Amino acid sequence: AQKVTQAQTEISVVEKEDVTLDCVYETRDTTYYLFWYKQPPSGELVFLIRRNSFDEQNEISGRYSWNFQKSTSSFNFTITASQVVDSAVYFCALKSSGANSKLTFGKGITLSVRP
């Protein structure tokens, strides 16, 4: 069975602070994908990143960076110099390879960035 744990439920920071959102996953599969999605107050779900289990390279995209560590089954997301527009709910998700495998979501982290 797959499981995604986002232990932080709510985080509040002041603009320009760095913030890290934690994600821990469980799976018995050797091939799987990890994802982060953003849900802003408008409600849509926005895809941010997909990471293959064979690729442990960290990734940076502008102010966003992701740290994938297989040894600790973690896929953490850091926002550098946070902005008010980063305020949203962030979901980490896990999917095994294979057409019938399901996407399992964590419960989400609500990030509030105050001006």
Add this chain to the structure above:
Amino acid sequence: NAGVTQTPKFQVLKTGQSMTLQCAQDMNHEYMSWYRQDPGMGLRLIHYSVGAGITDQGEVPNGYNVSRSTTEDFPLRLLSAAPSQTSVYFCASSPSRGRGQDTQYFGPGTRLTVL
């Protein structure tokens, strides 16, 4: 491309009424799915389809039916609405092959209230 579209955006039903939530995608994705999002529960899979003519149950299928007669469309039917089905419903699609394999893209959601 319009991506994944859902109609209606909002709906209010009375207990016992039936209705169909529409979902369409124009990306020629093989995989489509329906989720419901409830406070504190994250997203839970209702039904999914790996291709036209093929559907299967997810985590919370009771009270819902689906069919997939075309690649583009994946409607979700509520047979006899209950207050417990008050939720936000998201449709998603993903390619089963290629570079974006298994990355699910979400529609804007339908907010359903059952009185």
